Amino acid sequence: MTEKVRKLSVVVFLVFLFNFLFSVESTAEERVVGVVFSADIPVYHEVHKKFLNKLRKTGYTKKIKFLYQKPNPDSLAWSNAVRKLIAYDATILITYGSGATEAATYETANIPIVYTLVYDPVKSGIKGRNLYGVGYSIPVTSLLRYLKRTTDVKKLGVLASEIEPSSKTQAKHVSDACKDFNMEKVLLNVKNEEEIRIKLKLFSFDALFITDSALLAKSITSIFRIINERSIPIVSTIQGTEDYSLINLHPDIDEIANALYRTFLKVIKEDRKVKGKREIVQRSKLIYNMKISKRLGLQPSIQLITGADRIIK
Amino acid sequence: MRNRIIKYLSIIFIFFSMGGIIAFISTQRVTSDLKVLINLHRVETFRQDLIINIKTVQNNLFTIGTTFGPELDIIVENVLSLDKAVNRCLECHHSSEVTGKLDRLRTLVEKYKDALSAFITTTANPERIHRLKEVAAEIGNLLLQDAEEMTYFAHQKLQYKTEKAIEKVNKIRELLILVLFITMIFGFFTAMALTRDIVRPIEKLRIAAEKVASGELGYSVDISDPPEFAHLGESFNKMSRSLKEQQEKTLEYVSKLRELHRITLSMHLVTEKKNIINEFVKGVVDVIDADGVLLFLYNPDHDLFSLEQFITKKSYLKRKEIKYSGEIIRKIYQGCGKKATMLYKNEEALRAFSEDNFEAENLYVLWIKHKNKLSGFLLIINVKGTITGEDTRILSIIANNFAVAIENTLLYEDIKLQMKNLKETQDQLIQAAKLAAIGELAATVAHELNNPLTTILGYTELIKEEEISETIKKDLDIIEAESLRARDIVRQLLEFSRKRPLQLTELDINETLQEVIKFLSPNIKKSSIKLLTEFSPLPNTLADKDQIKQVFLNLINNAVQAMPEGGVLTIKTGLQDSNIFIEVSDTGIGIPEDILPRIFEPFFTTKKEKGTGLGLSISYRIIESHGGKIYVKSQKGKGTTFKVLLPIKKHV
Amino acid sequence: MKRVIKGILVSVFSLMVIFNAYAQDHTLLIGLIPEQNIFRQFQRFLPLTEYLSKKIDREVKLTILSRYGDIIDRFSSRNMDGAFFGVLTGYLAIKKMDVEPSVVPIELDGSSETSGYIIVRRDSGIESVKDMQGKVIAFVDRATVRGYLFPIIYFKRHGINDIKTFFKEFYFTGSNDASVYAVVDGRADIGCVKANIYEAILARDPTLRKELKIIATSPLMPLSVLCLKKSLPEKLKTKITEILLNMKNDKEGKEVLKRMELKGFRRASMNDFKVVDDIFRELNIDPETYRY
DSSP: OHHHHHHHHHHHHHHHHHHHHHHHHHHHHOEEEEEEESSSOHHHHHHHHHHHHHHHHHTGGGGEEEEEEOOOSOHHHHHHHHHHHHHTTOSEEEEESHHHHHHHHHHOSSSOEEEEEEESHHHHTOOOTTEEEEEEOOOHHHHHHHHHHHSOOSEEEEEEETTOHHHHHHHHHHHHHHGGGTOEEEEEEESSHHHHHHHHHHOOOSEEEEOSOHHHHHTHHHHHHHHHHHTOOEEEOSTTOTTTOSEEEEEOHHHHHHHHHHHHHHHHTTOTTSOOSEEEEOOEEEEEEHHHHHHTTOOOOHHHHHHOSEEEO | OHHHHHHHHHHHHHHHHHHHHHHHHHHHHHHHHHHHHHHHHHHHHHHHHHHHHHHHHHHHHHHOOSSOOTHHHHHHHHHHHHHHHHHHHHHHOOSHHHHHHHHHHHHHHHHHHHHHHHHHHOOSOHHHHHHHHHHHHHHHHHHHHHHHHHHHHHHHHHHHHHHHHHHHHHHHHHHHHHHHHHHHHHHHHHHHHHHHHHHHHHHHHHHHHHHHHTTOTTOOOOOOSSHHHHHHHHHHHHHHHHHHHHHHHHHHHHHHHHHHHHHHHHHHHOOSHHHHHHHHHHHHHHHSOEEEEEEEEEETTTTEEEEEEEEESSOOOSOSOOEEEHHHHHHHHHHTTTSOEEEETTOHHHHHHHTTTOOOSEEEEEEEEETTEEEEEEEEEEESSOOOHHHHHHHHHHHHHHHHHHHHHHHHHHHHHHHHHHHHHHHHHHHHHHHHHHHHHHHHHHHHHHHHHHHHHHHHHHHHHSOOOHHHHHHHHHHHHHHHHHHHHHHHHHHHHOOOOOOOEEEOHHHHHHHHHHHHHHHHHHTTEEEEEEOOOOOOEEEOHHHHHHHHHHHHHHHHHHOTTOEEEEEEEEEETTEEEEEEEOOSOOOOGGGGGGTTSTTOOSSTTSOOSOHHHHHHHHHHHTTOEEEEEEETTTEEEEEEEEEOOOOO | OHHHHHHHHHHHHHHHHHHHHHHHHHOEEEEEOOOSOHHHHHHHHHHHHHHHHHHHTSOEEEEEOOSGGGHHHHHHHTTOSEEEEOHHHHHHHHHHSSEEEEEEEEETTSOOEEOEEEEEEGGGOOOSGGGGTTOEEEEOOTTOIIIIIHHHHHHHHTTOOOHHHHSSEEEEOSSHHHHHHHHHHTSOSEEEEEHHHHHHHHHHOTTHHHHEEEEEEOOOEESOEEEEETTSOHHHHHHHHHHHHTGGGSHHHHHHHHHHTEEEEEEOOGGGGHHHHHHHHHHTOOGGGOOO
C-alpha cells in the first residue's frame, strides 16, 4: 500500500513537473480531455486501457491531456466530478457508464461528451446536441433462457440502480421478458449500498438478476455475500462480475473500445461529416461459472456449454 | 347339549383350519418374499451391469481421441444398454424414494446422452469439443456416483429384506406353534367346560331341592343352558313357586285373620264411640288399599245417614258435612240386595253417593247392620285392585263387629246415665231426710226454749219497771236483747221446720226482685258496692211471693256481706230452656272449695256471729218446694255466683 | 496318414474360413449420419434394421458415422454397405466412391426435403447482405450445404467473394443448434442453420420467434439419402430399395415406420444432389479434392 502510494506520488510529481516544464508549449498544442468513471470498477479501466492503446498508435495521446475522475456511484458525486473537469477547461468529456453520462448532460450543453458502456442509450434517455457515444445492447432474454434451462426459477429478483438510467432500462427489459419465461419478478430498486443490503435481505426469490450499473458492480462482493448464503444463483450483465455470477452475458469489450476510439476520433477531429453520433455494440460474451454451478449442484444445458465464450472452472 | 358339543368341536375344527390357512398363506408369502429376494438379487446384477456400463463408457470417453473408430459403435451400444438397464430398474421399483432416485438417474442418463451426442457430433473448435467431453465425463461421474450409492442403498435394502424374510419365517413358526398350543388349551378347556356343564345343573338342582326341603319355598334354580336341564329346572321352579304361593296364601289368610282380630279386639276394648269409629275406619283402611274410607251412621231422630269419620289419601272431599236421606240409602240398600257392593263410575248409585262432593272411579259400599236393621254404611273410594270374596267377608265381619261395638257403647252409656240419676236421687233423699230430722229436732227444741224465753222476757220487763240502778238497767237491756235474739232464732227454727202450704200467685219475678233491691239499697250503698242489673223480660209464673222474696233477700244479703270492702254486685234474670233464671254474683272473697257442698246445710255458716246458718237452707227448701233448683259457683278471691232456676208455671 | 490328417485339418480350417467369410458377407452394415442425439437416432433406426434383416434374410447392423467430415473415410475404413448420408456427404460419397442413391425418408408431415436459412436477430438492424459488413457470422460446418456452402454461394451471388475480408469474423459452431443460439445470444450477428432444426428450436422455445428473423432461404434439399455400395449384388440393392419403398403398404412395415416417426420412403435419384452439384460447379470446386 505504502509502496503504491509512494509510486503514485512519484508519478503525480513527475506529471506536475512535466506540466510545469512544458506548460507554455502544451497550452498551444494540448487539449484537455476529462474522463469520468461512474465508479472505480475494472470494466471501465479495461475499456479505457484498450481505448488508449488504440489511440496511442495514432499518436493523438501526445496532444491530449487526460484528467480523471472516479467518484463514488452517487448522483451528487458525478455532478461534482463533471463540474471539476469543466473547471479545468476540459474540451471533451469521456463518460463511462450511464450515471456519469447523465450527470454530464446536466452540467454542460456545449462541451462534447463521448459516453460509453451505456445500455440502450435511446431508451435510457441519453440524448443531447453535444452527445456522442457508444451504447450497447445485449439480449437479456438469452440470459433468462439459459438461467431457466439450468435451474427452475419461479421468482426472479431484479436488482436495479435507481440513479442510473441504463440499469433502469435493463431492469424494465428483464421485467418485461419474465412473463415469456414463466417467471415472477421481484424488482428491487436501490440508491446506495445500504439499500442493497436491506432490500436483498427483505425479499425472497430463486435467482438474482444484476442489471448494468456502476453502483451494483461496485457492491458486487457484498451482494454476493448475502446471496451466497441462500444458495441461489446470480446472473449479471457487467463484465467483472462473472466470478460471482452463474451466468454472465456482457458486451464485447474489444468492440466497445474500438467503437469508443472511432467515436472519439470523430469528435476530436471535429469531423461533422461522419454520420451518426451514436454507435451501438451488439456483440456479447457469454460466461458460465462452473465453480458456482457445481456448488449449487446445477447442470448446464449443452447449448450453454457449447455456446459459452468462457467457462470458469 | 348336543348343539353345544357340536359347537365346541366346530370351534376346535376352525382353530385347526385357521392354523392350516395361516400356514398356507405364510408359506405363500414367504415364497413371494423369496421371489422378491431373488428378483432383488437379479436387479442387483442389473445394477452392477449398469455400473460396468457407465464405467466402460467413461473409459471410452477418455481413451477416445477426437476421431472415432469402431469404438463409437461400442460407445453407442454401451450407452444404449446403460439406458436399458436404467429403464429396467424403473420397471421394477415402486417405492417413491427409489423411484425418485431412479428418475434422477434417468435424467442424468438423458443428460449424459445429450452431452455425449453433442461431444460426438460437434465439429467446431477443439476447445468447445473438449469442454463437451468434460461435461459428459462429469455427468458420467455423477451417474456412477448415483448408481454406486444406489447399489449401496439396494444392498442395504437387500439385507433388510432378507432379514425381514427370515424374521417372517420365524414369526410364522411361532404363529403355528401358538395356534397349535391355543387349540390344545381350548380342547382341554372345552372338555372341562362340557363336564362342568353337565354336572353343574344337577348340583344346582340338588342344592335347590335341599333349600326347598329346608323351607325356602319358591327358591328357583337358574339353569338356562343345556335345554334338557333347563326343562327340568323349569319344572322344579314351577313346583317350588306353587308351593310358595300356597304358603303365601295361607300366611296372608292368617295375617288377615290376625288383622281382623286386632281390629275387632280394639273395637271391643274401646268404650268411647268416637274411638270405636276411629278404630273401625283405621282397620278398614289397613285391610283395603283405597283412596279414602267414609263412615256414615244412621240418625233415627232425623232419618238421616251422616258422615261420622273419614280417612282420605288426598283431599277428596269438598265438603266435610255429608248427609243422605234414609229413604235414598234404603233404596240403594234394597237395590243391591242388602249386600256389600262395588259401584262403578257410570252407575246411578255411585252418582247418588258422590253427588258433587268427590270424584270416584269406583265405590265400594259396605253395609253396617245390626239386628237386621241398617245402622250405617262404609264408602270405600277408588279401591285399588279387586275385592275378593275373602275381603268382603273380612270387611263384613269388621262391620258387624263394629255395629255390635257401637251398640255396646250405647248400652254402656245408658247404664252410666241411669247410675248417675240413681245416685242423685239417693243424695236428694239423704238431704231431705237430713233436713227433716233437723227440722223436727229444731221444732222440739224451739218449743221447749220458747216458754223459758217468754218467762225470762216477762221477768226482765217486770224488773225494769222497778226502781233500779242504771247499771242494772243496762244489764237488763242486754238480757232483754239477747233473749229477743234467741226468741228470733227459735222463731226461725220453727219457721224452718214448719211446712207451710205455698200461697201461689202470678208473680213478676223482675218486679219482686226490684222490690227486694229497693229494700236493701241502703245497705248496698253503705257498703260502697256497685250494683249492676241485667233483667230480661220474663213471663209471669205461679209462685209464693213472700217466700221468693225471702230467697232473694237471703242471696243479696249474703252477697253484700261477702264484700265488706266494696265491689260489684251483678243481678241477672233470663230464660233458660223452660225455666226462669236468676243469677246473683259478687266479687267477694269467695267460698273455699271444701265447704262449697255444705253451704245449703242448716246451721252451717261462715259468718259466725251474724248468721244463723239457716238462710241458705231455707232458700234451698223454698226453691225446691217451687220445683226449681239452686246452684252455686265460687272461685276463691274472685267471687261467688248463685243461680236460681224456677220452672214457669201457669194456672191449670 | 499324417498327410491325410493334415489335409483334413486344412480342409476343415479352410471351410471355417469360407464359412466365416460367408458369415461376414452375410452382415449388412449401414452407416448413420449423426444428427443431434445419436442415441435417439440409433434407436430410431433399430426397428428398420430388424425389419430389413427379416425381409432380406441377412443380418443388418447400424453404425454411427461420427463427425460430419469423417464420414467418407469411415465409410470405406469400416467397410460399410450403405449409409444414410446428408446431401453433401452423399454427393461426395457418390463422387469419391462407388455408391448410388437408393431412397429418401419422408417425414411425418410429408416432407423429405428441407432448406437452409441465414438468420439474424430482429434488433440487429440487419436487413440485407450490405448490412452484414464487418459483422460476425456463424456457420455450422464445412461439410454441410445448408450450414456453409449455401451461405457462401449466397454471398458470392451478392458480390462477396471473400468472406474473410467482408466479415469481421466467421466461425463454425459445430451444430445447427449452436448456430441459432450464437445469434440469439449476440455472440454472432449472422447464423446459418438447417430449416427443420430451426423450426424445431422455435417450436420448443416460441419466445425466440420474437428475437430472430430469416434473411435468406436456400432451395430444398433432401434431409438424408440412403446410398448403397454399387458393388452389392444388383438384386439385393433392388430388393432393399423395393422393400423400403413398399414399407408403407405392409402392416409390419407400417408399424416400423410408426416407430421411426416416418411416413415412408421415396426413390432417390441424382436429381436430389443437383443443388449441391450446382454449387460445386459455381464455386468451381472439385468434389474429389474438396477438403472439409
